[in-house]
Amino acid sequence: MTTVLEARGIGMTFRNGDEQTQVLQDVDLTLDPGELAALTGASGSGKSTLLSIVGLLLRPTAGTLTIAGERVEALSDAQRDLFRNQRLGFIFQFHHLLPDFTATENVAFPAAAPTGGISPAMRQRARDLLGRVGLGDRMDFPATRLSGGQKQRVAIARALMNHPDLVLADEPTGSLDRVAAGQVLDLMAEMNREDGTTFLICTHDEQVAARCARRISLKDGQVEAGAGGGLAGPMRRRAGPVPPGRQ
Amino acid sequence: MFALTVARRYLFSNPAQTALLIAGVALGVTAFVFITALIKGLAVRLTDDVTASSAHVSLEPMTRVARVLSGPDAKPQAVALVSTFQRRQIRAWRSTEALLRSQPTVSAVSPQISGSAFLVKGEAIAPVAVTALDPLDLDAITPISTQIVRGSSGLGADGILIGVRLAESLGLSAGQPVLFRTDRGIDRLLTVRGVFRTGMQTLDERVAYISIQTARPLFRLPEGVTNIEVKLTDPNDARTFATFLHEATGLRATSWQEKNASLEGGLTAQAQTGTLIQTFSLISVLIGIASALSLSANRRSGEIGIMRAFGVSKTFIATVFVLQGLLIGMIGAGIGCLSGFGLCVWLATLTKPDGSMALPIAPAEGGYVAVFLLTTLGAVLASVIPARSAARLDPLQAIQQ
Ligand SMILES: Nc1ncnc2c1ncn2[C@@H]1O[C@H](COP(=O)(O)OP(=O)(O)O)[C@@H](O)[C@H]1O
Ligand SMILES: [Mg+2]
Numbered sequence: 145m146t147t148v149l150e151a152r153g154i155g156m157t158f159r160n161g162d163e164q165t166q167v168l169q170d171v172d173l174t175l176d177p178g179e180l181a182a183l184t185g186a187s188g189s190g191k192s193t194l195l196s197i198v199g200l201l202l203r204p205t206a207g208t209l210t211i212a213g214e215r216v217e218a219l220s221d222a223q224r225d226l227f228r229n230q231r232l233g234f235i236f237q238f239h240h241l242l243p244d245f246t247a248t249e250n251v252a253f254p255a256a257a258p259t260g261g262i263s264p265a266m267r268q269r270a271r272d273l274l275g276r277v278g279l280g281d282r283m284d285f286p287a288t289r290l291s292g293g294q295k296q297r298v299a300i301a302r303a304l305m306n307h308p309d310l311v312l313a314d315e316p317t318g319s320l321d322r323v324a325a326g327q328v329l330d331l332m333a334e335m336n337r338e339d340g341t342t343f344l345i346c347t348h349d350e351q352v353a354a355r356c357a358r359r360i361s362l363k364d365g366q367v368e369a370g371a372g373g374g375l376a377g378p379m380r381r382r383a384g385p386v387p388p389g390r391q
Numbered sequence: 392m393f394a395l396t397v398a399r400r401y402l403f404s405n406p407a408q409t410a411l412l413i414a415g416v417a418l419g420v421t422a423f424v425f426i427t428a429l430i431k432g433l434a435v436r437l438t439d440d441v442t443a444s445s446a447h448v449s450l451e452p453m454t455r456v457a458r459v460l461s462g463p464d465a466k467p468q469a470v471a472l473v474s475t476f477q478r479r480q481i482r483a484w485r486s487t488e489a490l491l492r493s494q495p496t497v498s499a500v501s502p503q504i505s506g507s508a509f510l511v512k513g514e515a516i517a518p519v520a521v522t523a524l525d526p527l528d529l530d531a532i533t534p535i536s537t538q539i540v541r542g543s544s545g546l547g548a549d550g551i552l553i554g555v556r557l558a559e560s561l562g563l564s565a566g567q568p569v570l571f572r573t574d575r576g577i578d579r580l581l582t583v584r585g586v587f588r589t590g591m592q593t594l595d596e597r598v599a600y601i602s603i604q605t606a607r608p609l610f611r612l613p614e615g616v617t618n619i620e621v622k623l624t625d626p627n628d629a630r631t632f633a634t635f636l637h638e639a640t641g642l643r644a645t646s647w648q649e650k651n652a653s654l655e656g657g658l659t660a661q662a663q664t665g666t667l668i669q670t671f672s673l674i675s676v677l678i679g680i681a682s683a684l685s686l687s688a689n690r691r692s693g694e695i696g697i698m699r700a701f702g703v704s705k706t707f708i709a710t711v712f713v714l715q716g717l718l719i720g721m722i723g724a725g726i727g728c729l730s731g732f733g734l735c736v737w738l739a740t741l742t743k744p745d746g747s748m749a750l751p752i753a754p755a756e757g758g759y760v761a762v763f764l765l766t767t768l769g770a771v772l773a774s775v776i777p778a779r780s781a782a783r784l785d786p787l788q789a790i791q792q
Pocket of ligand 1: 158159160165167185187188189190191192193194279
């Protein structure tokens with residue numbers, strides 16, 4: 145079985161004029177299908193930067209990246225757009241729902257934009273996902289009329305719309321209260337379990353990290369020994385073969 | 392097309408703001424339409440005033456100019472003097488008149504004798520410019536009979552029509568005799584048959600009409616005429632027709648435009664002023680659209696960033712903004728054309744106390760198609776800048792804001 149993510153020797157140095165900031169150095173990271181992994185580390189340790197690189201929103205200054213079997217360095221900007229659309233899902237700290245669209249339309253948007261409209265099949269898929277995140281009774285609500293936790297649940301459904309190989313979540317509970325954060329976390333774990341979708345959740349919250357089967361720690365721009373790469377750590381859980389009917 | 396759906400949602404997202412923006416566009420377009428219709432109306436009125444009461448093409452003998460004849464060594468050898476032994480006249484005027492009447496574009500022809508004379512009444516004496524014409528065709532060029540304020544327009548054999556100011560200065564009125572003395576030194580007693588008022592001071596003071604038969608002995612022109620005045624069905628043909636006539640007859644042919652060069656200059660200046668105002672109203676419309684869309688792109692940077700993150704293409708984002716510009720431009724231009732037309736139609740109904748139009752506006756000539764296309768195209772161009780900046784937004788920065 146191919147890995148979902150294979151990052152080798154990732155380095156990131158930001159340049160602002162003469163000033164250089166090395167944020168990541170020689171990071172190796174491998175994710176197998178169906179993993180639920182937490183990316184932890186102190187604030188400023190480079191979690192978001194690594195997530196953006198893996199999410200093809202930022203080009204690293206060193207290293208190679210293979211996602212779902214495809215080497216992505218050579219992709220043009222437009223091909224990267226399409227790759228993100230087809231293969232990746234995103235959940236950010238702030239939901240960034242489109243305020244002029246309903247919950248269903250927000251969820252269907254990633255499928256609709258490249259194809260020219262929301263087809264009945266897309267609408268159905270969006271509604272199914274909303275049902276699964278517990279918003280079956282809010283499907284036609286405008287995004288602005290949902291609570292913070294509900295919005296983040298819509299964002300989870302949106303991230304899953306195009307059946308991504310990998311969902312990247314950057315502090316997904318960072319702006320939610322305990323209860324809502326718990327629900328959001330439960331949902332991600334549930335989706336991971338039921339669909340076998342791979343999640344990489346970056347967080348500085350111990351509660352969140354504890355819920356994940358695997359934990360990768362960043363410190364000073366490097367993966368802490370024993371936690372990452374292809375090495376089996378104590379928190380590591382090898383995903384078994386995906387049960388039939390789950391994909 | 393999904394981008395159109397998004398563009399529409401964005402516009403409906405803040406209906407009041409969108410309505411205001413469209414109202415601004417419509418206002419600019421209304422101003423454009425008004426100015427266009429007014430300038431066109433003014434031009435039509437001014438040219439109508441001129442072409443309704445004067446000849447469209449005038450034929451005269453060529454002027455003869457004293458010429459210096461150069462010798463082979465380029466030194467002046469002799470001067471060819473203008474012969475003053477011949478009267479300047481059109482002898483073959485009957486054939487010229489026949490040629491003119493055979494032209495389908497000609498609506499009226501008037502062979503005339505024009506000359507100078509004095510009107511003498513007691514000790515008072517006044518110079519007049521005399522137009523002698525066929526009394527049956529009195530109104531062919533200028534509608535004189537409609538301008539008679541006293542007496543009648545029937546000239547007869549010894550009649551004369553004079554302007555109202557001339558009548559006042561000589562103390563003359565209809566039915567009175569007056570001594571007519573031509574520049575050939577011939578006197579004859581004529582009767583004032585009618586007094587006219589054109590409204591043009593110089594004409595009312597200086598012009599007199601008599602019958603061409605009466606004029607022949609008085610100006611010693613037993614056969615010829617001095618000029619032939621022509622009216623055309625379409626005054627705009629005057630220039631080309633004058634060229635044709637000159638080539639066909641060898642006579643000097645002057646179009647009304649040539650005679651009224653200052654009118655032409657005035658109309659051109661007016662049209663240029665109009666273009667300037669039109670340009671500025673369009674530019675202000677386009678600046679309004681560009682700035683409104685830039686603000687919108689700025690306000691929506693977060694959602695644009697997330698769309699880019701989940702893989703919506705730059706082209707899609709740019710299209711959403713260009714479509715917003717297109718919709719605003721088209722709707723605003725449409726409303727502006729309608730309201731501009733309404734305004735012009737209403738202004739055209741306003742009259743001065745004497746019943747004439749208060750504003751010489753031509754509602755049909757508002758340049759509707761041009762302003763609609765220009766505004767729509769301009770709106771698209773104006774939205775390109777905000778569209779590009781929205782499409783180029785770095786998703787990372789936008790999301791982290
Ligand atoms: N565009 C950038 N230019 C310069 N430095 C940056 C840029 N983006 C992030 N950094 C720096 O990289 C470091 C890691 O940032 P980040 O990945 O956001 O950390 P985390 O998400 O772990 O809190 C920080 O010190 C931050 O200042
Ligand atoms: Mg971060």
